[in-house]
Structures are given as structure tokens and as C-alpha cells.
Amino acid sequence: MKVAKFGGSSVASAEQFRKVAYIVQSDVERRIIVVSAPGKRYKTDTKVTDLLIQLGEAAIHGEPVEPFIETVVGRYVDIADGLELSAADFIEQMATDLRKKIETYRHDQSRLMDALKASGEDNNAKLMALYLRHIGLDAHYVSPKEAGILVTDEPGNAQMLPESYEKLRELKHRSGVLVIPGFFGYSLNGHIVTFPRGGSDITGSIVAAGVGADVYENFTDVDSIYCVNPSIVDNPRQLKEITYREMRELSYSGFSVFHDEALEPVYKARIPVCVKNTNNPEAPGTWIVAQRDHRDQPVAGIASDTGFCSINVSKYLMNREIGFGRKLLHILEDEGISYEHTPSGIDNMSVILRANQLEGEKERRIVDRIQTELQVDDIQIEYGLALIMVVGEGMERAVGVAAKATAAFAKANINIEMINQGSSEVSMMFGVKEEVVDQAVKALYDAYFSKQPLS
């Protein structure tokens, strides 16, 4: 069986609902579908989730809520009308529910927000089930509570509880097509709690792992995952297959198809993921798998991100000082700083981190602490760094992968500020100045992809 998750743009309008229905109908294995709230129908449109946040803020500030409720409900009315559905009861109920939630959670802002935000997915799942039944499918709305998605009680940051899996497994035995709203679960004391960013992906991934699906399909609005950000390289190569590890390395910097935490449940259950396009379901999409044959294509993709800085410290005889690195990292941890990499020489060590963590007083305090507590000879912070990840399962064993990259940088006359490649890795990291990062990514794309046949 397949679990198919449809993202916001895939369920934004009547037209999109029809496409989803077509996709569900065309494969009897698609037995569980997870839906997002209606997303944008056009570039300047507002997502229902954002409308619900506006509604919540109005309620919190004691402003009139009815206009906001009307706008939200209007989105669902449009979809129902476009589908020629008689959904008057459903629509009426939705408005009543929203008012009731505002009343119930009047004095608890975070619960109110969670309840309102979750309603976007919840109502869309109900509407989708209505529509699928309308066209003759044996479809059923299943609430996360009924499905068994139990989570920690942290509003906006729910983590799934492991006991969920037992209940989820039972979904396998239910007949028909089950429609489950994404983005939220229930705490043990019965509250709606939403997942962090990427929440519907998390639901889909949890459900797929829970029922032991053969495939977790993730329907979005692109034909595939690209090997490089299409806003940097025109019309880049599409990826047929990529491993979880590669996806995680890529999604970390500059690849936004997946929120990386969302993949954890299917990664652990070793369930293959297929990223497909709701608007072009015949396209093969991109498979995310545990292993791939990487002989012909050691490098899977190139990702980049800006906004990093490097804290560079040097001290004569540093490497004789047992505990130096640990103490330096301890100071950063103390100050709540997370870091990316720590390249080191014999008498020097650099810590690469996101620069926004050093705002305000923090930079001064960290520099002072490192100077005082570690008695370094020199400390400097270099801002304006970009990191580029060249990612691929085949890199570890392929002679010449690094040579290709460094030659590309040299040819483009780009200075490499940092290189970090470890023995167990599927990635090689390059640090460059932010000004040249796009140029560097283009040069790497040309080196690895442009002259090879499409895979």
C-alpha cells in the first residue's frame, strides 16, 4: 500500500482537488492520503494557514473575528462550489467550530493558535473525503486522534510519541481510502498540538512508517528534486534517485522540498519516498531510497547557503593542550550557540556557525570568554561566509571528485576559504565568500553535471 501526502498547492482549489482525486483513483494502492491546508492558488494568494494565524491574532487582540472567519470559510466554499458539492452542513459546522475554538481557548494563546492552525488541514481532509465519496470512492475522513497520532504537549513543536505506531498499524486493516489531515496530533491529555515547520510532511512520514507502507508518496508542485537550486542554475538536471543521507545533506542547505526532520520516521523504517508532481503525475518523480547505484553519478547534488561566519582562534602549541577544542565548544554551548564545522590546524581552530547567533552583545562576550578562559594568542571573526555542500554517496570512493571541485573553483578564479571532508561522509564542504557563492555553485554544476548524459 501507498501513503500519499498532498502539499498545500496540491489542494488549494477545486481544480487541484480534481487532480488529487484522479491520482487517488488511478492506483488502488493509494489507500491513505494526508492533506495540507489549502495553499496558494497564485503567487500573491494567501495560504489558509496564514489566514488562520490572522484570525487567531485578531481573537487574541480582541478585534472582530467574523471577517476573518468569513475569509477562511470562503476558501472552502470556493472549493466545494467548484466541485459542485453540496457541502452546506460542512461549511456551517466549520464556522461554528472556529467560533467555538476561539471561545474555548480565549485565555490560552498558544493552544488557540494550535487549534486554529490545525483546523486548516482538518477541514481540508473532511472536504477531500466528502469529494472523494461524491465521485464514488469509499473514502473516509480519519482524525489524527482516531488514527492514533499521539504527540508531546508542546504547542507548535509536537514530537511524536512512540506508542503512536501500535495504533497507526491498525489503519492497514481499514477498508476504502482514508483521508487524514496533516500537521497535528493529539497530546495524551487530549489537546490538539501542531508539529514544527513542515508539519504535513511529518504526518505523512509517521503514517507511512506506522502502517509499514510500501511507498510514501509526497505530492508537490515540481516534477522532481533538482541536483541544484533552479534559482541559481537554469533548468538543472532532475534527480531520478537519491538516498536519505543525500537528501538530508541537501535539504539542510538550500533545498526546500523537504523539511529534514520530516524524513526521520520513513528513514528509520526504510520506506522509499517518491516525490511527485500533482500537476504532472505521469512524470516519474524523484525516489528517495536507502541505497542507490552511484557508479555513474558519484555526486547527487550541490546545495549552498549564506549567512555563516567563522570564529578563528590561534594559540602557539594549541595541539599540545588536551581539552582545548572541548573547552572552546563548551563556551559556545554555554552561550547557546550551535555550530556547523570545526576545521583545525595544529595551532589554530575555526568554528563555523550561523552569523545571526552572534548578534548584539553575544559576539563581544564570546570573544572575551575565549580570550580570557583559553588564553588564545589571536581571535578573529570572519563574516560573510557561504557554505557549499557537494553531496553524493559515491564521493568517498571516487578518485578525482575533490579534484573536479577544486579545479572548477580555480578556473572560476574563486578562492576557497575552507574545505571539510571526512572519511565517513557523503559530502564535501567548501566555504567561500558570500559574494561569489552563486558563481561557485554554477562552476561546480558545470564540473559535475553539465557534460554528462542525463541520468
Added chain:
Amino acid sequence: MKVAKFGGSSVASAEQFRKVAYIVQSDVERRIIVVSAPGKRYKTDTKVTDLLIQLGEAAIHGEPVEPFIETVVGRYVDIADGLELSAADFIEQMATDLRKKIETYRHDQSRLMDALKASGEDNNAKLMALYLRHIGLDAHYVSPKEAGILVTDEPGNAQMLPESYEKLRELKHRSGVLVIPGFFGYSLNGHIVTFPRGGSDITGSIVAAGVGADVYENFTDVDSIYCVNPSIVDNPRQLKEITYREMRELSYSGFSVFHDEALEPVYKARIPVCVKNTNNPEAPGTWIVAQRDHRDQPVAGIASDTGFCSINVSKYLMNREIGFGRKLLHILEDEGISYEHTPSGIDNMSVILRANQLEGEKERRIVDRIQTELQVDDIQIEYGLALIMVVGEGMERAVGVAAKATAAFAKANINIEMINQGSSEVSMMFGVKEEVVDQAVKALYDAYFSKQPLS
């Protein structure tokens, strides 16, 4: 003024003493000389320091000491005879002193060893002063106590006390040529305490810093420092100039001209060091300086060392876990392990360390602790790693330095296991399998040095 230190092979025989005298006479600025104990005269010879250790061990084990005393004293007699010096009193005194030391420190093995070992340098300095006076120089033996070399009371591992500098400064005002034995100082309670390995270099460096010398000359038996180990590359390029930082990076792995700690005092005092050949004093030698013009030669040298391993750990979502790296380093510190580098990816981290630290039970215990305390998904230890350092002040700013190296590896069909280059560094590290390290060093030498004019 110049402080000149002469290593063991430079003061091993009458012939070598004559060369030293010539060197001292030929430059009136050479006002302070520091001497080692007589070293090897030929390949299979035994250094006086080793003879003294044998003497000490005989004394400790209650074996007859006279034959050892005779051998030691014999080395000095040979020198005195070869120089046609009347040194009967000095020789008589030396034997008496050795017996007295054995008597005094009978019940304290580490002090006995320190006192005996130190006598090698001490007597050589006395003999050198005698000889220099004999040929008409105004030369004076100055004991480390008189000079003011005060050290911590750790036998075999003395560290200079900062108060030494005040007394040492007065040496500037003394007339004539001062001859100071290397390798030891005096503790505050009056004991002889020897420095760690490289001890005479430490004395020379401390004295040079103390008197504020214009140059610290380090006389040895090679014309210069080479850019690569001559046992790997035949007749490699000689270095005219190198910075302290470069020297430190190189001396760390595979370059044995200097014990790296020895340079600290002159490094801090910014006194240039000149490494010269006692057997060919007209050769310009190699200058170790604070800064060099590296436009024509961004890379100064290539060093390599074997016997490393890499602990590779991976854990899904590792980089979200604040404190992961610090905790891993803490476990190693706890177990008394020092490490070299920590390349990291998003979900994995490697720690490179000298493999001999994991002998016996330690490997198992560390693996267990990392598994249990850090809940990693996977941990593997890769043995048989060699590290190669490409060192140069100009590397940071030179486009293409990395490209040259990686192209050399690719051409030689050598897989790079690791790369580590940080933004503030003068070195780039490559990890390769031990079997291919010499081949890799040769390939790098060819890439950086063979086709360029001699500098």
C-alpha cells in the same frame, strides 16, 4: 649580538670543536654559544647522553659503574687530546664529579638520571670554553645557574620559569664569548633539572630570547631545512626562508630539525632563527622568521606522518543536537586521548587521532561509551591512516593551491580520505591510506616544487 647553538654532531670530536671555533671567531657578534653533549662521530657511534644513561642505569641496578665512567670520560679525553689541550685537571674533576653525583643521588633515581644526563652538556661547555681560551679567545663557561635558567622541578620535563628572563638579560653586558651548556636548568631549590626532548634547542631559544639577540643561530649538520623529507624525495628543494608558523606545522609531522616546543621563546620574542651547517658554514642556511614574502611560493613544505586512525560516528539529525561534538570530545578527554582533527558532516563526525592511543581495552571502552552515552546510529574505527600537511603562509589567499593538490592526487590515482582546511590556516591537511602516503607526498612535491625555479 647572536646566540649560536651547536647540536651534538657539531661538538662530537676535536675536528668538530675546531669548526665551531672557526665559526665563533669569524663573527664577533657570536657572543653566546650553547652546546650539546658530544653526539655521534659516525653512524654506529653512541651519543654521550646515551652513555650517561647507561651509567645511570648501572648505578641504579647496583652494577659496577667505573667502566661506564671511563667510557664517558674517554670521549672528552679524545676531544682534548685531538685539540692538543692540557686538560688533565678538567678530566680528573669530571670523573670525580660523576662519582659524587652517583653517591649524592643514590636514592633518587630521577634526580640521578637528570644530574648525569646534564653533565654531558655541562662538561662539553667547560671543555669548549677551555679550548676557545686556548686559541686566544676571551671565552668563559657560564653555568645555567649563573646564567639564571630557572625551571620547574619536574625531572626530565623542566619548564622555564618566567623570572629567568630578568637574570638572563644581564648576560648581554658580560664581555667575551660565553659558553653555556644546553639541556638543563636549575629548580628554585637548587636541583639540576633537564628539559624534555630537544633540550639544547630549548636552552638556546631561551637564552636568545632572554638577551634579546638579533639572531638565534642553530648549527646542525645539514645545509638547510628541506621542503620535504629527503628520505621520501631525492635531493629536494632547500628552503631559504620559512615562518615560525610554517616551521611549527612542518615540525609536527615528519620534520625533525626542530623540536617544536623549542621555538616558543624566540617565536614570542620575534627573534629570527637561522638554521646553519657546522660543516659548511658558508651556506646561507634557512631563516625562520615572523613573516615572509610568499607571493612566489605560497607553499613552503610538505610533511607527512603515519599511524593515525579515524573514529567515524553517524547519527541521524546529529547537527540538531546541541553539544554533540563537545560530548564526544569530552569522552575522549576523559579517556586521556588527544586528537588531531574533527572533520564533520551534517549527520556524522570523525575524530582523527594517533592510533597507538587505542591499544588494549581502550578501543572497546571508547566505542562502548560513544554508543551508550551518545546513542549514535553507527560507529566505526578506520586504521592505517596517514596525514599529509601542505604548509604555506600564502595558501590562504592563493586561488588554485587546493586544485593543484587534488589534481596531483587524482593524477596519481590516490583516493583522498579526508581534507581539512580552515579559513585562518597556513596548512591544508589530507588523509590517505598509509600504503600510498609516500607516493602522495612525491606527487604533491612534483605539483608544487619540481617545475618551479629554485627560490
